[in-house]
């Protein structure tokens with residue numbers, strides 16, 4: 001028989017191990033156990049407890065600052081907007097990456113760039129990647145949780161491990177070849193009937209002159225390089241070297257010549273490394289400078305590149321908003337390359353003044369600005385279409401070009417998107433398509449220019465660079481709408497302007513007024529399809545683009561060479577050619593088709609390049625600049 005105390009102990013232990021005890025019993029047993037211990041045993045237990053307590057306190061101070069630091073570190077992470085004392089939000093610099101090697105050489109770039117990356121001076125980490133898990137705070141206080149954001153790389157990562165399906169590769173190559181073939185056909189017409197002139201008239205086999213500077217040829221240079229059309233590129237280079245001169249007594253439009261000529265020369269210089277193009281860009285850029293000699297510093301629309309004189313259009317002293325705010329990427333880049341700040345200074349002065357101007361409506365700008373007073377004119381009319389479109393595009397793109405430091409640009413962009421969401425969006429009937437209308441003195445008009453179809457691509461680009469995920473949702477919906485602007489037409493080609501039906505009993509979403517039925521071979525929808533495909537890898541965007549290319553081939557291709565704009569997208573039996581191939585068909589439309597059909601995200605990597613509004617890629621600046 002065990003002594004009573006031992007019996008108790010055993011029975012308690014058994015009871016505990018079977019899990020029969022309640023809390024009160026457990027407390028009693030502990031007390032009983034404590035009392036059973038000898039004085040020495042109790043002292044040892046107490047001593048050990050005291051030791052543990054002291055150790056705990058001693059360690060605490062060394063742990064606490066570490067916590068503090070960790071939290072500070074978190075706050076310092078890039079892409080979290082740091083709200084400083086003055087209340088002005090400051091976006092910390094993105095992490096600077098090591099300089100990449102310049103990769104230059106002859107065309108057929110797309111073959112040799114596989115897996116190597118494009119020529120670049122900076123390697124920026126994907127913004128989304130860097131900000132993973134970190135909240136982004138909008139200028140208007142909304143906190144955007146990073147996990148809401150789409151991971152633009154997710155599909156690309158999937159793609160990287162996807163085994164190369166031969167039928168997919170074959171389809172890709174056949175579509176790329178179809179674009180090259182379309183380019184060669186267009187080039188054939190230009191070469192035979194318009195060589196060295198501004199635009200081809202493919203039906204009458206002649207040409208038009210706008211500036212008299214070989215506009216189509218210059219606009220198409222980097223497209224040929226990207227498509228790998230070596231022979232054509234070399235012939236064009238030869239013309240630039242031997243024939244192109246800016247010593248000409250001609251008036252050029254500041255905006256159009258900047259985006260097409262200056263932008264085309266600068267991007268070709270970057271892709272090829274050929275100093276000829278930089279020299280030409282310098283010469284041309286310096287001849288545009290007189291446009292900025294105005295009382296308000298808001299440039300005139302036209303410059304005579306020989307006399308060095310500038311003037312507004314004959315009927316007004318206004319310039320259009322898009323024109324004065326969509327020349328910045330090119331002038332800024334020219335300053336960076338030449339080391340001469342004057343180009344950057346004149347265009348940034350325009351941005352500063354526009355930023356400060358009263359008269360915006362929730363971040364939306366009027367279509368005109370006066371070159372004498374520097375004030376907005378025609379206040380009260382707001383559109384994302386003609387005369388305002390690329391103002392919004394360049395806010396975002398300048399911010400990207402400069403390494404995401406110029407917070408006023410981002411602020412204006414984010415506010416403008418909020419303004420679009422608040423004032424310009426409506427749904428059509430019967431399909432419920434989200435479209436961007438116009439506001440005229442408080443009256444909403446369901447009119448949408450095809451030009452507005454740049455917007456899905458720009459929104460998607462913003463999300464890729466860290467902006468709110470809800471912009472991507474809007475981009476997807478607007479992309480669908482732009483697609484419908486094509487498929488609801490009998491030719492499968494979009495009109496220049498669409499009117500959306502909003503009444504519940506409508507039969508078709510898109511209506512077109514007789515004067516708006518033309519198609520100028522514009523790029524905006526194909527451009528946005530390219531961005532949406534690059535970031536989502538959803539193949540439906542390629543399919544939509546492929547259908548558009550088929551329609552261009554069916555209704556706008558001229559047998560003897562070239563493509564023509566048409567008068568009537570609603571009449572497949574008589575689309576009525578307008579006899580003009582705009583330079584942007586080669587500069588933009590065909591280039592974006594090619595990039596859309598390519599699965600190689602390294603052909604013009606969007607973490608290294610930003611496209612100007614004429615589809616000429618310019619480098620995102622290295623962080624040391």
Ligand code: DMJ
Nearest residue numbers: 390522523524584613614
């Ligand atoms: C091009 O010159 C540019 O894309 C510009 O931003 C808008 N108009 C044409 C293409 O439609």
